Amino acid sequence: MSYRVIKEDDLFLLTDENGDIPKDHTYGPGLYTKDTRFLSEMTLTINKEKPIMLSSAADENYIAEIIMTNPHQETEEELLLWRESIEIKRKRFIHDGVLYEQIQLTSFAPKPIVFNFEMTFEADFKDMFIIRGFQHGEIGTKNKTDVSTSSMTFHYSGADSIERATRIEWDKVPSYVKEGEIGFTCSLSHSETETVTFAICPEIGDEKSTPIQADKALQALKDSYAEWEATTTKIHSNNDVFNRLIKRGVDDMRVLLTDMGYGKFPVAGLPWFGVPFGRDSLIAAMQLIPFRPEVAKGTLRTMASEQGKQKDPWRDEEPGKIMHEMRFGELANTGQVPFTPYYGTIDATPLFLLLLTDYVKWTGDLELFNELEENVSRALEWIDSYGDRDEDGFVEYHQEAAKGIANQGWKDSGDSIVHRNGDLAVAPIALAEVQGYVYEAKTSLASIYIHLGKKELSNKLQDEATKLAAAFEESFWMKEHDYYALALDGHNDQVGTITSNPGHVLRALMVKEDRAKKIVNMLLSDRMFSGFGIRTMAKGEAGYNPISYHNGTIWPHDNSLIILGMSKAFFFKEAAVAIKGLMDVAPSFEYDRLPELFCGYEKKAVKYPVACSPQAWAAGTPLMCTQAMLGLFPDALNKSIQLAPYLPDGIDELTVTDMAISDGVLNIKVMREDNSFKTDILLNTTGCTISTLEQVSP
Template identity: 60%
Template sequence: MEYRVIKENDLFLLTDTKGNIPEDHPYGLGLYTKDTRFLSKLDLKINGQEPVLLSSDAAENYMATILLTNVQTEIDGKLELWRESVEVKRTRYIYDGVLYERIQLTNYYPKQIAFELSVHMDADFADMFVVRGFQTGELGKGTGTEAADRSLSFSYLGADQVRRATSVTWDRQEQSVHENGDVFFRVSLNHGESENIRFTVQPQIGEACVTEPIKPEDALEQLKHIYKVWDQQTAKVQTDHELLQRLVDRGLKDMKVLLTDLGYGSFPVAGLPWFGVPFGRDSLIASLQMLPFNAQIAKGTIRTMAAWQGKAVDPWRDEQPGKIMHEIRYGELANTKQIPFTPYYGTVDATPLFLMLIVEYVRWTGDLALVQELEPNIIGALEWIDRYGDRDDDLFVEYHQESSKGIANQGWKDSGDSIVHRNGEYANTPIALSEVQGYVFQAKTGIADLYEALGRNEESTRLRDEARRLKSKFDEAFWMDEHQYYAIALDGSKHQVGTITSNPGHLLLSGMLDESRAEAVADMLISHKMFSGFGIRTMGAGEAGYNPMSYHDGSIWPHDNSMIILGLSKTGRQQHANQVMKGLIDSAGHFEYERLPELFCGYDSSIGKAVPYPVACSPQAWAAGAPLVFIQSLLGLFPDGVGKEIHLSPVLLDGMNELTVSNIAIGSGILSIRVERSGESDISWSVLENTTGYRVIAD
């Protein structure tokens, strides 16, 4: 990972490993909020020279620490500053919409030294879509820079007539400050002496007054308190499998930093650096993965998606009533309607996933009150599935791009080349994806259970009947007898798109498959064609569209694998699930911080390493959630908040001797479980605590 990123709520900072923001960097480095770059340049120099990197650490996500030192500088052949005399320690974090940075300078030269520290800043207020090179159009312009004692202010008037500004302050008297964004400090240090310079950077949108940031030490204490509360509210994992332990710990840290609250409760944005905004599909799946660890995240996600549920037929935004959004953007291109992301609704799976998450949330919490609160949203989503999702009344939910600036493929594999026939031809729309039909089946049967618990038997019966008819027609239309597998999709002519892919693996979770076909799907997924040794590929090796370096046609996505793992576990195929988990765990050792990325290349593990995908987001919410699914799978943990039951069938990975998971919030109480290996193959487990009021059933 050639960048460092920290985030808190809706503000994130993306820099190079030295902590700088060079102009025109290929990753579009900067300080961002609301899809706008509020700092586009940040360079630190000593005597006009860029320092040397010693170490760079952003393991905590909310705080980065970077160590630098100076190069040797001379004037006319005379020594000005001996190399490695100054240690530069940059510490930065974000709290309450403000970036705090402390630059600590320490003299390790045996005598007193004097040098010039300079910081160079600029703000271009570029829209995220412009930064990424995806869009050009009518844009605003800078309205000036103001330099004053211990402060700089950059300002901009957007094409949307919204004023944006960046206020930078520091706590030490400078030698000089210039309107081009350059600040110079003259520093003199005795041997062993240190001096700190503290900066704050605060974005401003609109005419609201910039409030005085709280003291840096107070901000840091408040930030640590937030993380302490999060830790107290989240389930804990302890295992002697060291790499799995690190993966889970990293996943929880990443999930926390990706949380944002738009006023309806905390929910995970998709990922950094490019997708730090609400995403229907990504946020919903990440919340599903989080349920055993903190179910309240699902509640915040559900309410956020409900607040933005489609209300009208708007082809520009691919919107229809009841539809759950795909993505929302806040920059000037969105505000001036030059892009349709206000929000954009071009996703076929977010609506059934919304219903699935409601069902699973209630199974973990028993919170039927949320079902009653969101009844209009549930009805709207069900009506969208039947009226707008099923475009031709064939029982299948299909997608077709209406917006001229929308997305062509509207499942989770949304790149333009992802739905391809076995002869290499791309499928024509409308397209019905296999996994989406499973999501619809799971949503309807799950909502039927909730309606039955609320005494609404007629509606429950209707939904179950619709699900049964869907299952029957799905098997007839999607099953490929010659391959003993399901097609990824039906194209616009109702022909099977027969390429072997990972998509049908999601059907295992739905409860839609007969036993024999579930077995065939599971076996295909761990075959050499699909399983690389590090994970299940998105497309099978040898298929016409297969490319291990591609985004969706042969790569490995941890979240995709996690959905399959959960389905394998739910259908009792734990040996298959363990094989996939082991592969992903082995892959993690090849990535920075042993963090599973958004995706990686699908090369066979026999080459000896997992090959990174060059522009994968990291951290990414549903990749962070994948190791959390491993824990649920190993426990075989599936609660039923309606029936007041907890189903358990714990196992361990090979080479793993103990697993303790405590503080699992279920119902109105807590469940804690310990699993141990007492012999080479003997696994025993015990419930350490159960205040849920639910009955534990060993499956």
């Protein structure tokens, strides 16, 4: 299915390219909130026939416009409608929990015409897990549908004792209404237009949305996007592809924001992961810090609110652990799936600490750190106790939940942790990148605690990090491959497959320069680098497959974390090569949108069939790449900024405006001149001293 999706807050609409929700489609189109489908059918017909699509725009995530026309319609007795007599425009958007669907019909027939148009609706209230085929179980009961001349309401009594309803209202008098269908008769002269607006309101318990005038709702929505754009860091270059990548990334991040009461945070992606998602939300917020640092604050508070409190094997919950994924549907509420929330993730807890320390480095906001200090302590305790279940100094995972996830790193498919001989690794499993996250979290926290006067705690964390680094070198380095192992398995044997995972360790500055160089060389070798991106697994490995979800495909976010690490470790030229690959492939995808992942073929842009789009950490990839291009690493607590620009081929000029750092903003311009990059500081109100490292261009 080629789909169209729009979202605002916690409500999203997934349709086909015509704008319809076809009944019983296997892909699961519909109107969703709280993991429940509140519309399972919505189709438009003209005289009971499906219109012909002319254009279907999806360049905006918050509004969709579809243009159609009528087919030729006649009977043996009469002409009903000449082909292409009617222009049909469907415009839909979401505001304050209401989906607005505007149908505008314009006649281009030379004489007055009369025709009918119909809208068909159904609501099955299915749980997301059932729609996706992951789970079946006890469900509730569909009740009587209320119908009047101005509204239709579907009702459902859930197995979780929650009443749900879908209320549909319209603003014109119909020719008829019956359960699931509304018909209108239109009489139009040439160039005359008729518009009907539907307001579709999901209701959960006592939570009810009230529609307002559609034009006012749309203006309020547009105003919120204008405010977002005006207050977001602006990037402009001489390269149109890169400019479009940045705009697409910023716009996609905006539509993926949701607020559970603790501030806005990015959900993982659409259509199936519009929920709080530990590692995805944390990494996306990390990518977004140079553009919107306050999103990190909302993300941290949201994750802290659900930090593990007890030992609960059903949900893989442990005290101090940060959640993996939270669901709100009928099956979760009745305990038929463990996602309330589910905690089966090994990396969300150290990533929580990393996001907090990154946020403090950019903003100097110690108030938030003080607010979350107890959460920090509990997270550190989890890392050192439950996280290190065999007390070998490494953080490892092991699934306990019967309906949980077996592999609990970011490569969480069942075949992703595989030995060089093709055998799957057995748990508990210690992943390379997770040790890097822990090391960086502890060293970064140590520097904050020094600033707070807690020298003893700072020294303790630094000592633990130093021991971890030494143990990592001893246990993960594979001398015969000049590279680090993907993981250690349950026998503490190396999982020696060559993968992208060790690339994440670069930003931790955990390994010595000579070995960091060997990581970089491998990542940009023909085995790992396709020309368009760094693969998840090297060609030639037993598990390699260019179309496997985690074993040979290319994930933009994976590349962005590696690229930032290259920049931080002073491999600027190599970072630029990887960035150029992503720039080269972007135009191959619709609206220059980097997808969740794509296939790992050599210099070929081959789509992965079920990649989420938009996906938060894919949207954040060009944003993090911008930070890497600038070599920009602030330390607001110590009032310093490191700046070391190196632009990839194709970009000769880059301007940054209104980048929030510390208590002010930074505006800079970078230009390629002869054999180096010149940096002009246009404005610096941050109160920080800037140290600029001049880079030589190729």
